[in-house]
Each structure stands twice: as structure tokens, then as C-alpha cells.
Amino acid sequence: MDTLSSLYSKLALSLPRDFRLLILRPALEPDAPLRCDLGVIPLDDAPKFEALSYVWGDTTRQSFAMCAGIKIPLTDNLADALRRLRGRTRSRIIWVDALCINQKDTPERNQQILLMTEIYQRAAEVVIWLGESDDDLITPITVINDCFAEKDPPTWGKDSTGYAGNSDSLGDISTPFPMQTLSRNVMQYCSRGFEDMVRKMVDVLYGHKGEVKYQMKDPTWTALKVFYDRPWFRRVWVLQEAVVSANNKVYCGPHTMSWNSLNMATLLLSDSSYSQAWLENKSVPFHELIVTRTVYQDSLEEESSELLQGDTHTKDALSLERLLDLARSRQATDPRDKVFSVLGIAQGIEQYHFSPNYSDSMQDVYIQTTQLLIQQTKSLRILAQAGLNLDSKLPSWVPDWSTLPGGADFSRPLTGLFSASANNTYVPHPSPSSPHHLPIRGFIHDRIAALKTNMFSRFGDEFSTVNPHSDFLPNLLHPFSPDEISTPDGESPFRALGRTFTADLIPGEGSRAKPTDSRKTDIYSWLLGRADPARTPDLASDGDPTIPFEEARRVYIRDLAATTTQVLSNLKVHDFFVSEKKYIGLCPCGTAVGDPICIIFGSEVPLVLRPKGDEYLLVGGAYVHGIMDGEAMVEAERIGYRGFTLV
Numbered sequence: 001m002d003t004l005s006s007l008y009s010k011l012a013l014s015l016p017r018d019f020r021l022l023i024l025r026p027a028l029e030p031d032a033p034l035r036c037d038l039g040v041i042p043l044d045d046a047p048k049f050e051a052l053s054y055v056w057g058d059t060t061r062q063s064f065a066m067c068a069g070i071k072i073p074l075t076d077n078l079a080d081a082l083r084r085l086r087g088r089t090r091s092r093i094i095w096v097d098a099l100c101i102n103q104k105d106t107p108e109r110n111q112q113i114l115l116m117t118e119i120y121q122r123a124a125e126v127v128i129w130l131g132e133s134d135d136d137l138i139t140p141i142t143v144i145n146d147c148f149a150e151k152d153p154p155t156w157g158k159d160s161t162g163y164a165g166n167s168d169s170l171g172d173i174s175t176p177f178p179m180q181t182l183s184r185n186v187m188q189y190c191s192r193g194f195e196d197m198v199r200k201m202v203d204v205l206y207g208h209k210g211e212v213k214y215q216m217k218d219p220t221w222t223a224l225k226v227f228y229d230r231p232w233f234r235r236v237w238v239l240q241e242a243v244v245s246a247n248n249k250v251y252c253g254p255h256t257m258s259w260n261s262l263n264m265a266t267l268l269l270s271d272s273s274y275s276q277a278w279l280e281n282k283s284v285p286f287h288e289l290i291v292t293r294t295v296y297q298d299s300l301e302e303e304s305s306e307l308l309q310g311d312t313h314t315k316d317a318l319s320l321e322r323l324l325d326l327a328r329s330r331q332a333t334d335p336r337d338k339v340f341s342v343l344g345i346a347q348g349i350e351q352y353h354f355s356p357n358y359s360d361s362m363q364d365v366y367i368q369t370t371q372l373l374i375q376q377t378k379s380l381r382i383l384a385q386a387g388l389n390l391d392s393k394l395p396s397w398v399p400d401w402s403t404l405p406g407g408a409d410f411s412r413p414l415t416g417l418f419s420a421s422a423n424n425t426y427v428p429h430p431s432p433s434s435p436h437h438l439p440i441r442g443f444i445h446d447r448i449a450a451l452k453t454n455m456f457s458r459f460g461d462e463f464s465t466v467n468p469h470s471d472f473l474p475n476l477l478h479p480f481s482p483d484e485i486s487t488p489d490g491e492s493p494f495r496a497l498g499r500t501f502t503a504d505l506i507p508g509e510g511s512r513a514k515p516t517d518s519r520k521t522d523i524y525s526w527l528l529g530r531a532d533p534a535r536t537p538d539l540a541s542d543g544d545p546t547i548p549f550e551e552a553r554r555v556y557i558r559d560l561a562a563t564t565t566q567v568l569s570n571l572k573v574h575d576f577f578v579s580e581k582k583y584i585g586l587c588p589c590g591t592a593v594g595d596p597i598c599i600i601f602g603s604e605v606p607l608v609l610r611p612k613g614d615e616y617l618l619v620g621g622a623y624v625h626g627i628m629d630g631e632a633m634v635e636a637e638r639i640g641y642r643g644f645t646l647v
Contacts (some may be wrong), residue, residue: 003070007038008102017043019115020100023084024092034065034074034082039097043115044121049093051123053241053248054081055131055231056098056333072099081129084251094127095119098209102267108356113356117244117344126245130232133253140221141255146263224269236330236341239323243293243345263290288326292317296345321373321382328401335362335402339369349376362402363393367435370398380426380440380602387588388610395436396618397646398471417505417512418604422630426602429643437615438646442600443639445632446583446624448593448608450479452576456568477578486582486624496625500584503623507566574623583627588620595619598644599632606632615647 003632011020018040025035041047057077064071065079072081078098086092101112133141230252232238242248248259267290295317316322323342332338340356343349352372362369373382385399390398420440429439477485481491504512574586579597587595587608598607606627608619 004072005102005104007068007070007213008070008105011040012619013040013108013111013309015042016111017115019043019046019095019112019119021046021049022094022096023101024094025087025091026087026091028088030083034063034079034086036065036067036099038067039393043118046122048095048124049095049122050125050127051095051120051128051245052081052085052097052127053120053238054078054129055235057131057231061638067099074098077131079127080132081127081251083252083595084129085127093285095123109358110356113340113344117240120241120244121246123161124247126241126248128232128242128248128250128259129229130250130252133255138229138255139220141252141257143220143224145257147261147265158418213290216611228266231331234329234331236327236332236337239292239330239342240329241348242289242342243296246297266290292323292326299347318345318347320349320369323379324369324399325385325405326400328399328403328405332402334358336365338401339365352376366394366398369401371435374426374438377429378426378602379604380600381604383600383603383607383618384605384621386618388590388617395438395647397438416604418628420606420624420628420632421599421601421603422633424601424633432645434475436647440602440644440646441598441641442598442603442607442644443636443641444596445582445599445606445627445635445639446597448577448587448591448595448597449580450578451587451591451593453589455571455576477584480578480582485578485584488627488631496584500586500623500625501567501570502563502630503566503570503586504625505566507563536541570623578623583624585622585624587622591619591622597622597624599627599636600644601641609644609646615645618646 013019019042020038020040021038023039025037027035055077057075059075061076062073063076063079065074066072078096078422082096085094097116100266101539102108132360149177198390238640243258243460250257250259250262263342320342324339327338327342330338332341336356336358343354343356349372352375354368354372357365370382370386382399383397385405386397388396389403392403394400427441429441434441438604477493485493485496487493487496506512570586573589575589575591576584577587577591578584587597591608592610595608595610598609603621605621606624608622610619611615
């Protein structure tokens with residue numbers, strides 16, 4: 001038995017709610033060796049303590065600390081954090097996962113993970129350690145603190161006056177920057193007293209002329225990008241650690257900032273149509289974590305906040321399906337943690353008794369999670385996030401949460417936006433012969449007839465120089481002519497194409513397009529604007545002469561950027577197709593001519609399948625223009641239903 005194991009054996013966790021706490025001993029000199037002790041206590045009897053949220057860092061580079069006379073290894077990043085946090089004259093009581101849990105004891109890890117949500121909830125403060133600082137980080141921390149540290153930004157929700165925030169209150173700001181657009185989401189979550197802070201931040205980032213400084217490679221914007229690229233922002237366990245705590249504080253080297261200050265700065269940045277592009281290019285949308293934390297903290301109150309009711313992006317923020325989607329974008333050393341890290345905050349799964357078990361393989365964990373989601377939601381909408389992956393050892397119907405999400409909005413958790421199978425719900429079948437099999441029911445509606453592949457890589461060159469009067473549409477639809485394409489209600493091919501490329505979602509909003517949103521989704525106007533920038537004000541204002549030229553131009557450019565982002569996101573992992581029945585749509589990359597397009601009961605989108613003997617592989621979810629709202633079900637009686645077994 002090594003020395004570390006002997007230490008844990010002396011500090012055994014005898015009861016289910018026992019846990020260990022680290023007592024970090026003080027030192028007068030910052031470079032003095034680290035000294036600490038460990039103690040065991042029931043969580044319900046714990047003294048006041050802090051909990052550390054951090055990234056382990058490079059495990060091959062180690063430092064050491066003396067704990068109860070035993071030399072124990074630490075990663076360099078953890079050692080840096082403890083040196084910064086220890087007091088000069090008083091000990092500090094902290095919960096640190098790497099030391100307070102015996103990482104080599106699988107049953108102990110399983111048991112302690114069940115307590116982690118409570119540990120972070122009960123902590124007097126969660127210390128968020130971003131790592132040691134460097135010269136580049138002084139700028140963003142200084143900017144955020146200067147703008148928001150005069151008084152702590154208001155807490156989420158309404159203040160005592162009942163004021164819930166209104167973007168109109170910023171209409172008199174002394175800059176031509178479009179504050180109504182910039183601040184709408186920010187003000188939705190904040191109470192009165194925030195306006196002055198917003199003004200300061202906008203002035204720092206955009207200047208009095210409303211110019212976007214980062215387009216000129218301004219050092220402040222560059223430093224902010226480096227700051228948000230820190231590993232902590234991408235760590236998967238942050239979803240639990242930062243969300244459940246009522247009191248967080250951020251440390252970066254010797255610098256500190258309040259969690260609320262970081263919240264406000266992030267929301268302001270992410271809400272700007274100009275800054276959103278570089279934030280979205282990051283692997284983690286940090287502002288989504290902020291919204292998730294808001295919803296979670298609000299759920300602890302007796303009544304839900306009126307601010308969050310009816311918001312498509314927030315009402316399901318605590319569902320396991322949504323949290324898994326967020327976790328998929330984050331980093332984890334162990335792929336099983338993509339699931340285990342969110343179980344403690346997911347709502348509605350308590351009755352299924354699904355607990356972390358590091359004895360199970362990644363494949364078993366992902367299969368069990370998919371089965372749980374199907375059982376919980378009584379639907380097959382999770383299948384839209386799965387699909388054929390030759391590099392994966394998973395069944396084709398099981399999402400691979402260890403990989404980054406594909407990026408197409410219509411295949412992500414957007415409950416209720418589509419209803420390809422109408423009101424036909426998933427009916428569980430008898431247990432399959434193998435846990436790798438999933439029996440489903442539906443019918444084959446159509447088949448893939450023609451494909452245009454690699455659209456993402458060709459998009460920039462072909463679309464940026466396109467002439468709307470050229471042969472663009474005929475070339476795209478070849479070997480079919482535009483007149484042959486099946487469109488609903490006599491819709492023009494160009495209009496149908498625009499709705500297909502955007503998956504019939506309003507760019508930047510993730511909600512279904514309506515007839516009144518024609519300007520935002522009309523591909524013809526979009527291409528015309530690309531070909532003739534002088535026309536952009538006319539397109540943006542829909543010919544309304546009362547809208548000022550510059551405002552119309554700015555709105556159109558904003559919508560154009562959002563449309564381009566959404567189309568590129570869809571085409572990144574999807575090909576364009578024409579079906580045998582002349583429908584157009586988007587299908588997963590890897591789809592082949594002849595693959596059946598199926599309507600499956602319980603699936604919100606059509607599914608592309610591929611025969612494999614008597615069974616089928618799931619290729620993935622598809623957008624098929626004209627049958628996303630149950631229109632194909634009128635053929636069901638004629639075609640008949642059948643069973644499929646997915647493998």
C-alpha cells in the first residue's frame with residue numbers, strides 16, 4: 001500500500017454522507033512549502049468551508065504538499081491555487097476533489113459524486129480558480145472590475161420595486177451604438193441600477209462613436225478573447241460547481257472579481273451582434289452556463305421567476321437532455337463525466353435512480369443514458385442527436401456525447417419546434433434481445449435521390465460572389481429543375497431554399513419562422529444583398545421610408561451575419577439533398593443516394609435510415625422542407641406502418 005492509500009485508509013468514509021475536508025495551513029512566505037491536513041466529518045455536521053472549482057491541469061507535471069506528515073502529489077495548477085488561497089496566519093478549510101476523494105477507489109468516487117451537488121450548495125463560497133495570471137489577463141480583469149465593481153451588480157430577478165429591466169431605459173445613451181439590440185437580453189435578467197455599468201462597459205469596448213474596436217485588433221478585445229479561452233470555461237464539471245453555489249468568487253493569480261461582475265460582462269459581450277461571432281467560435285458558450293445557473297437558483301425559490309417563463313431557451317434548461325447538450329461542448333478527461341457531471345442538477349430524473357458508476361464502460365453509460373431519456377421524455381427526439389459514426393463503438397441510435405455537437409439547431413434539444421410524426425407518440429416495445437437494439441415503428445416516406453456534398457467548404461466561395469440571376473439554383477437542384485421541386489402551397493423555389501438552409505428557424509433566435517419573418521429567411525433577398533450591398537437598406541426596411549438609412553443598413557447587416565452563421569452551422573455537418581418525391585432538405589453528412597427517409601413515431605424530425613440485413617442503422621435526423629409539421633402522415637394509412645430495429 002502506497003503512502004497516499006495509507007492516508008485514506010486512516011481516514012475511511014464509514015457512512016454514506018461522510019466526506020473529507022482539507023485544512024490548508026497558513027504560511028508567511030508565498031513560496032513556502034504547502035502544508036495541510038485532512039479530516040472526516042458527516043456533511044450535515046460540516047463546519048463553514050469553501051469548495052474549489054478548478055481545472056486539474058497537466059497530470060504529468062507535479063508539485064507536492066505535506067499532508068499529515070505524508071508527501072502527496074498535486075498538479076501544478078492545484079498547487080498554484082492552494083498557494084494563492086492560503087492565509088498568512090489562519091488556516092483555511094476547503095473541499096478539493098483531487099485530495100478529498102480517493103481517486104483510485106471506484107466505489108468511493110461513485111458515492112462521493114452523489115454528494116457533490118450538496119457540497120457545492122453548502123459551501124460558504126465556491127472559489128473559482130482560473131489559473132495563474134499573465135500580463136494579458138490584467139486588461140480584461142481590470143476592464144470588468146472598473147465597469148462593475150463600484151457596487152456589486154444586482155442579483156438576478158426583480159428588485160423591491162418590481163422593476164424587471166427594460167432596454168428602452170438605455171435609449172438616451174450618448175453613443176450611436178444600437179443599445180436596444182445590445183442590451184435586450186442583458187436587461188431581461190437584471191434590475192435597476194445596472195445602466196451606468198453598461199454605459200461604462202460599452203464605452204470601453206465600442207467607444208463614443210459606436211465603433212467595434214476588436215475589428216481593428218484592439219488589445220482589449222484580444223485580451224478578452226484570451227481570457228475566455230482559459231481552460232476553466234470549457235471544463236465539464238463547471239456545469240455543476242458554478243451552477244449550484246449561491247456564492248462564487250473568481251480568482252486569477254493575485255486578481256479577483258465577483259461572479260456577478262463576470263456574469264454581467266459575459267452577457268453584455270454575448271448579447272452584442274458584433275462580439276457574438278468570436279464568442280460563439282469558442283468551444284463553450286459561457287453565457288449559456290449563466291442562464292442555466294439563473295434557472296437553477298430560481299428553481300430553489302417557491303415561485304418561478306416571471307422573467308424566465310415562456311423563454312424557449314430557459315424553460316427546459318435543467319432537463320437532462322439540455323444539460324447533456326451543454327456538457328457535450330465541454331472538455332472532460334473521462335468521457336463518462338459528460339453524463340455524470342450533470343446528473344446532480346438535472347430535474348425530473350430522480351425516480352429513475354440513475355447514479356454515476358465508474359465501473360461501467362463509456363458505451364454502457366451512454367446506452368443507459370439514451371434509454372433513460374427515451375423513457376423520461378416518452379419520445380425519440382434524442383435520436384436526432386445520434387447517427388452513424390464509423391469511428392464510434394456505440395450503437396448508431398446512441399448519441400456520442402464524447403464528441404463535439406454537430407452545430408445544426410434543428411437536431412439539438414429544441415422541444416416542440418417540429419412535429420414530423422404529428423401526434424403519434426413513441427410506444428415502448430418489449431425489451432429488445434440486446435441492449436444495443438432499439439425497436440421503433442413508422443414508415444418509409446421517401447428516399448434520397450441526389451446529394452450536394454461538402455456544402456460547408458464550398459459555401460464561402462460560391463455564395464459570397466453569387467449573382468441571384470445566375471444559374472445558382474438550377475445548378476444546386478441538378479438533375480432536377482426548379483419547377484419540379486415540391487414546395488408547400490406554391491412557395492417559390494428560392495423561398496423554399498432559404499427556409500431549408502436555415503431549417504425554417506429564425507437566424508440567431510432558434511425559433512420557428514413565421515410569415516412575418518420573410519425578410520429574415522428569404523434567401524432571394526439574402527443573396528441579392530450579397531450581390532448588391534447598395535440594396536441592403538431597402539431589404540432591411542422592407543421598403544419602409546420612415547426607417548433611417550443607417551439603421552436599416554445596420555439591421556440588415558446584423559441579420560445577414562446571423563443568417564450566414566446559421567446556414568454555415570447547418571451545412572457543417574449536413575448535405576443538401578433532393579428526394580425521389582422532389583422534396584429538398586438537409587441530411588447528415590454520410591447519407592447515401594437511396595437511403596430511406598422515414599417518419600418514426602415519437603421523433604420530431606424525419607430520420608434517415610440504412611438497411612443492414614434485417615436491421616437498420618440510424619444515419620441521423622433530417623430537415624425535409626414541407627413535411628416537418630406532420631404533413632406526411634396523410635400518406636400513412638396508404639403506406640402502412642411497420643417496425644424497424646435500430647442497431
